[in-house]
Amino acid sequence: MRRDIKTWYYLLPASxxxxxxxxxxxxxxxxxxxxxxVMAIRLPRxxxxxxxxxxxxxxxxxxxxALGNPLAExxxxxxxxGAAFGAALALLLGLSAGVGGAVGLPLFxxxxxxxxxxxxxxLSKVGSRLPAETVILSGIIVNAxxxxxxxxxxxxxxxxxxxxxxxxMGNLGMIFGTQSLYLLWVCAAIIILCTGxxxxxxxxxxxxxLGEQPAQSLGLKVEKLKLRILLASALMxxxxxxxxxxxxxxxxxxxxxxxxxxGPKNSRLLPLSVVLGANLLVLADALARTIAPQEIxxxxxxxxLGVPFFIYLLRRKKRSGL
Amino acid sequence: MIEVTDLSYQYGPLKALDGVSFSLPKGKVVGLLxxxxxxxxxxxxxxxxxxxxxxxxxxxxxxxxxLGSFAPEELALKMAVVFQDNLFSFDFTAYEIVLMGRSxxxxxxxxxxxxxxxxxxxxxxxCDCFDLKDRPIRSLSGGERQRVVLARALAQxxxxxxxxxxxxxxxxxxQKQILSLVRELAESKEVLSVVVLHDLNLAGQFCxxxxxxxxxxxxxxxxxxxxxxxxxxxxxxxxxxxxxxxxVTGRPQIII
Numbered sequence: 001m002r003r004d005i006k007t008w009y010y011l012l013p014a015s016x017x018x019x020x021x022x023x024x025x026x027x028x029x030x031x032x033x034x035x036x037x038v039m040a041i042r043l044p045r046x047x048x049x050x051x052x053x054x055x056x057x058x059x060x061x062x063x064x065x066a067l068g069n070p071l072a073e074x075x076x077x078x079x080x081x082g083a084a085f086g087a088a089l090a091l092l093l094g095l096s097a098g099v100g101g102a103v104g105l106p107l108f109x110x111x112x113x114x115x116x117x118x119x120x121x122x123l124s125k126v127g128s129r130l131p132a133e134t135v136i137l138s139g140i141i142v143n144a145x146x147x148x149x150x151x152x153x154x155x156x157x158x159x160x161x162x163x164x165x166x167x168x169m170g171n172l173g174m175i176f177g178t179q180s181l182y183l184l185w186v187c188a189a190i191i192i193l194c195t196g197x198x199x200x201x202x203x204x205x206x207x208x209x210l211g212e213q214p215a216q217s218l219g220l221k222v223e224k225l226k227l228r229i230l231l232a233s234a235l236m237x238x239x240x241x242x243x244x245x246x247x248x249x250x251x252x253x254x255x256x257x258x259x260x261x262x263g264p265k266n267s268r269l270l271p272l273s274v275v276l277g278a279n280l281l282v283l284a285d286a287l288a289r290t291i292a293p294q295e296i297x298x299x300x301x302x303x304x305l306g307v308p309f310f311i312y313l314l315r316r317k318k319r320s321g322l
Numbered sequence: 323m324i325e326v327t328d329l330s331y332q333y334g335p336l337k338a339l340d341g342v343s344f345s346l347p348k349g350k351v352v353g354l355l356x357x358x359x360x361x362x363x364x365x366x367x368x369x370x371x372x373x374x375x376x377x378x379x380x381x382x383x384x385x386x387x388x389l390g391s392f393a394p395e396e397l398a399l400k401m402a403v404v405f406q407d408n409l410f411s412f413d414f415t416a417y418e419i420v421l422m423g424r425s426x427x428x429x430x431x432x433x434x435x436x437x438x439x440x441x442x443x444x445x446x447x448x449c450d451c452f453d454l455k456d457r458p459i460r461s462l463s464g465g466e467r468q469r470v471v472l473a474r475a476l477a478q479x480x481x482x483x484x485x486x487x488x489x490x491x492x493x494x495x496x497q498k499q500i501l502s503l504v505r506e507l508a509e510s511k512e513v514l515s516v517v518v519l520h521d522l523n524l525a526g527q528f529c530x531x532x533x534x535x536x537x538x539x540x541x542x543x544x545x546x547x548x549x550x551x552x553x554x555x556x557x558x559x560x561x562x563x564x565x566x567x568x569x570v571t572g573r574p575q576i577i578i
Contacts, residue, residue, distance in 0.1 A: 064411075068411045070412065200430050201430060202430075202431075203430060204430065206414070206418075209411055210408075210422070211409065213367075213403075213405055214403075214405060216371075217398060217401075217402065217403040217405075218423070218478070219394050219396075219397070219398030219399070219425065219426035220394055221393070222394070259412070263413070263414070263415075263418075264412035265418065
């Protein structure tokens, strides 16, 4: 039997366990599944964890294929940083409450996430290629730029400071309060639609990962397609950031894990990435809530786990001489 | 099959092609010769419809239809291209790579049909890389990869093949094998192949028609007998060459 199919047999029951574990774990240890007040807080948290993990993993997998670069990731490419700046700006402009919070914040997030992606894309393009090194370098530059802008906003912020800091550290605890609960459904819709679109483009993603010229010679309208794929990826990241802030490295680590199991074919890789990502982020969040006496932002956990993985990938890449 | 009229191409101020015209019938193997930087790859990219049309002037027609009017998905059914460098970022198996040659025939979510598998397997056998079928593409040597990419082009089953230095990285056995295969396709299926070659002797041996480029100009075209002469080659390559004939095939060969 194909390895990825076998994995699904384990993964689906494991997902149920993950959700239960996510619901049951808290600062006071495990339990309290029966307490409706606690569940009213934890259920959206677990839902957001599933969504954010799925969205970031799906976006990472698509970006890696579309840019033909296994180190591509929304966080490293500055998309998350851009989206976070957009969200912070919306906060500062007082757009976090009411209609503003429902529409303005995600829109700001999306606009600046896209801007970041566009800048990285045009900075790193050499001829028709996007070499790994220049993509990473451009990502660093764009990230640095948006970090500076975010710090400027932090300096200007008054009562929004706490929310902004949560935004930057990544937090699944509904940063903007329960009023944004319905945004969860919007976010879910965005992630399902975008991932569905990307899955449908699985073969095109395979071809794109060969590079622009081979992809075009195999019949793809490269520019148009790439634009749509980048748009779908950025849309998911913006949706996640406007709810949970910046959570790094999920988009890098998860597609690589999925690739080890399912191989690089995107029609198999994407669904596996989505489910693995959802599971891993809920688990990381459960860890964040139980590992220390005080809750740790989940973005800290994913980065602490993600950076060693990134180093491992870089070293392996160096050895293979690519 | 391919008609090029007064084609020029400019990269900014640099003129890479300058008033090139030729006409190639189907079923021929055409060699594209010239020193480094003479415009071979640019011509190849122009024929593949890959270059920005802003820098180009002149006309390229494929089966009487203007190249620019083809959508990529239409062109992929007519012409397969093998590029010079083939870098892979992900470890698809060799077979998965070859099967991608069938994608112009498939709708987005449609799985490969039995005939697609048959065609892909045959292409791999023809390129002597069937035994590499389950190997990750990045674990293959340059020559093995070249054969896999060529098999992908064959799997596209097009009437035009555009090959930019297909013999790069290949050992003698596989150079001969690949070019013999291109010849055979020309004879049995009337495939027109345009092949960029650095090796003048391979060109003399396997091509029906040669195009000799120098500094973006087409300085000579014709049969190998007509093109491969010291009078044509000496000024282009700036050395003195001698022409001899192959002891068995009687085809023109160049020695220095």
